[in-house]
Amino acid sequence: MVESRLPESLIHSLGAQLTPVRRLPPPWLRTAGWLLAVAVIATGLLLHYGTEHMLRRWAEEPDIALAGMGAVVTAVCAAWAAFALGVPGRSPNWAWLPLPGLLLWVGASGLGCLRDLVAPIAPVASAHQAGDCLVFIISFSVPLSLLLIALLRRACSLRPVRTAVMIGLASAAASSALLEICHGFAVAATDLLMHALAVGIVVAANAAMGGRLLQPSLR
Amino acid sequence: MTDADLSASDTPERRRAAWMAAAQGGDRLAYERVLGDSLSLIRAAARRQGVSVDQLDDVVQETLLTVHKVRHTYDPSRSYDAWLSAIAGRRAIDALRSHGRRGRRELHDEHAYDTVAELDDATAATERDQEARRLREAIASLPPGQREAVEQLGLKEHSLAEAAAQTGRQTGALKVNLHRAMKALRARFHGDP
Numbered sequence: 001m002v003e004s005r006l007p008e009s010l011i012h013s014l015g016a017q018l019t020p021v022r023r024l025p026p027p028w029l030r031t032a033g034w035l036l037a038v039a040v041i042a043t044g045l046l047l048h049y050g051t052e053h054m055l056r057r058w059a060e061e062p063d064i065a066l067a068g069m070g071a072v073v074t075a076v077c078a079a080w081a082a083f084a085l086g087v088p089g090r091s092p093n094w095a096w097l098p099l100p101g102l103l104l105w106v107g108a109s110g111l112g113c114l115r116d117l118v119a120p121i122a123p124v125a126s127a128h129q130a131g132d133c134l135v136f137i138i139s140f141s142v143p144l145s146l147l148l149i150a151l152l153r154r155a156c157s158l159r160p161v162r163t164a165v166m167i168g169l170a171s172a173a174a175s176s177a178l179l180e181i182c183h184g185f186a187v188a189a190t191d192l193l194m195h196a197l198a199v200g201i202v203v204a205a206n207a208a209m210g211g212r213l214l215q216p217s218l219r
Numbered sequence: 220m221t222d223a224d225l226s227a228s229d230t231p232e233r234r235r236a237a238w239m240a241a242a243q244g245g246d247r248l249a250y251e252r253v254l255g256d257s258l259s260l261i262r263a264a265a266r267r268q269g270v271s272v273d274q275l276d277d278v279v280q281e282t283l284l285t286v287h288k289v290r291h292t293y294d295p296s297r298s299y300d301a302w303l304s305a306i307a308g309r310r311a312i313d314a315l316r317s318h319g320r321r322g323r324r325e326l327h328d329e330h331a332y333d334t335v336a337e338l339d340d341a342t343a344a345t346e347r348d349q350e351a352r353r354l355r356e357a358i359a360s361l362p363p364g365q366r367e368a369v370e371q372l373g374l375k376e377h378s379l380a381e382a383a384a385q386t387g388r389q390t391g392a393l394k395v396n397l398h399r400a401m402k403a404l405r406a407r408f409h410g411d412p
Contacts, residue, residue, distance in 0.1 A: 007280060007352075011254045013360035014287045020245035021291035087292055088309075089302035156289040158309045 027083035030151055034079050037147055038174045041140070045181045054181055063112035064180070070105030071177040074098045078170035082148060085163045086155030086214075095162050098169055105173065113192045133179060133191060137198035140175035141168075145206055149213050157214045164210020168203035175202075231256070232300050240295035254283060257303055264307035265314075273348075274314050280355055281310045357407050361400050364388075368396035369404075 024030075058065035077098040084094040148167045157163040176195060229237070235253050242250035258279060265278040285306050293302050358369050371382035372393065382393050 007258075007276070007283065007356065008255075009356045010280060010283055010359050011251050013356070014254065014283060015247045015251040016360075017287070017363070018242065018245060018247050018250050021243050023243060023294070024292045026294065087294065087302075088289070088305040089298060154291075156285075156292045156306070158305055 024087065024155060027080055027087065030083045031076065031080045034144075034148055034151060034170075035076065038075070038144065038178070042178055042181065045178060049182045057183075061112060061115075063108045063115065066108035067105055067112060068177055068180040070101050070103075070108055071173045071180070073101030074105050074173035075101075075170050075177060077101050078166045078173060079148065082152060082163050082166035082170060083155070085159055085166060086152045086157045088156055088158055092159060092162065095166060098166070098173075101173070102169070105176075109192055109195070113189055131194065133183070134194045134198045136179050137172060137175040137195065138201060140178055141171040141198075141202040144171040144174055145202065152214055160210045160214040161207050163214055164206040165203055167210065168206030169199075171206070172199040172202040232298065235303075236295055236299040239290070239293050239299050243290060243293065243295075253299075254286070257283075257286070260300060260303055261307040264304040265311040268308055268311035268315065270311045270314060274318060276352065277355075278307065278311050278314050280359070281314065282307045284359060285310060353408075354404075357404055358400075361403060364392070364396045365400035365403065368393050369400045372397050 025033075058068075077100075081094040081097040084090045084097075085092070145167055148170060152163065152167070176199065179195075235256055238246075238249040238253035238256070242253055261279050261282045262275050265275055265282075270278055282303075286303065289306070293299065358366055358374075361369065367386055367388075368382070371377045371386060372379070377385065379393060382388075386393070388396075
């Protein structure tokens with residue numbers, strides 16, 4: 001097959017417009033930058049609420065500690081996956097990275113919920129208090145998602161919806177982990193449902209807007 | 220970067236990676252070399268996505284423009300070919316989608332088929348292709364602000380408000396840029412001042 005004429009003039013004009021660029025830092029470093037913001041919020045909450053209540057609750061119900069650890073691992077892995085997916089040529093399999101943390105988070109929460117049905121230790125949240133959890137998770141997820149989107153707009157996400165799902169998951173998981181600092185209830189079914197609903201809303205909202213927000217360089 | 224920096228034993232992929240790394244630092248010669256060396260890779264990636272021969276040049280052009288915009292995302296410690304092929308593959312899918320949309324709009328316009336006498340005239344088609352290519356190249360050579368205005372308002376047919384929302388520019392600036400771009404294109408094609 002005969003190849004068409006090379007677009008030399010375009011290459012020449014792009015060469016004429018060339019300026020040095022600052023390379024995108026590696027995904028792990030950008031993940032660390034976002035986690036620093038999460039750590040600052042966590043420090044503020046810890047200073048306000050103290051650690052005593054949280055540690056006592058963990059000692060009484062170790063599955064809550066496990067669920068919190070799962071949420072932290074999910075947040076770290078999902079943020080890392082989002083930054084990796086934002087670089088052309090990286091494997092789409094990065095989207096599976098948060099799965100083990102997610103399984104630990106959901107599994108430990110479910111186990112805690114079952115155990116509290118059989119032998120409750122901590123007080124169970126009312127529907128109104130469970131609603132507060134929903135507001136907390138969404139309120140913290142919004143700025144954390146916006147920060148991730150801002151950090152990712154300089155990248156070039158070729159799979160914007162998948163990246164946006166990772167952003168939603170990272171933000172919701174981080175917000176759930178932050179909620180553990182001041183969460184005063186056992187993992188009852190209503191509360192767990194509300195947490196799941198909050199995570200679902202955050203992930204779905206990111207997925208719905210991700211394509212438009214994450215691709216300034218492809219438009 | 221000089222040719223001496225690249226030994227003869229370097230593979231073509233490593234050579235392209237080294238050229239792109241140098242281009243990120245502002246080396247124009249290396250940039251033009253890596254872009255020229257990338258054309259066959261872009262065409263191969265487009266063909267893998269099922270792009271037809273007559274659309275290949277569009278995909279090449281769009282990919283080169285995207286590479287220019289996102290060249291800061293290339294990590295020299297990783298494969299240049301994988302980075303480029305991912306961008307080309309995405310641009311190929313965009314071209315196929317856009318072609319599909321255009322095809323759906325145009326297939327039912329029987330009046331247009333009846334009135335365009337030279338529809339099957341290969342010479343006229345080639346001339347149109349050449350003119351389209353010249354126009355695309357002229358648009359690509361515009362300064363970034365003017366090119367953006369033409370792409371958003373002229374080619375993608377966005378409203379001023381949509382273009383302003385997508386580019387983050389004021390509508391006034393977009394209008395000025397479009398006006399300047401049209402003036403520059405007229406001067407280039409017709410010699411008007």
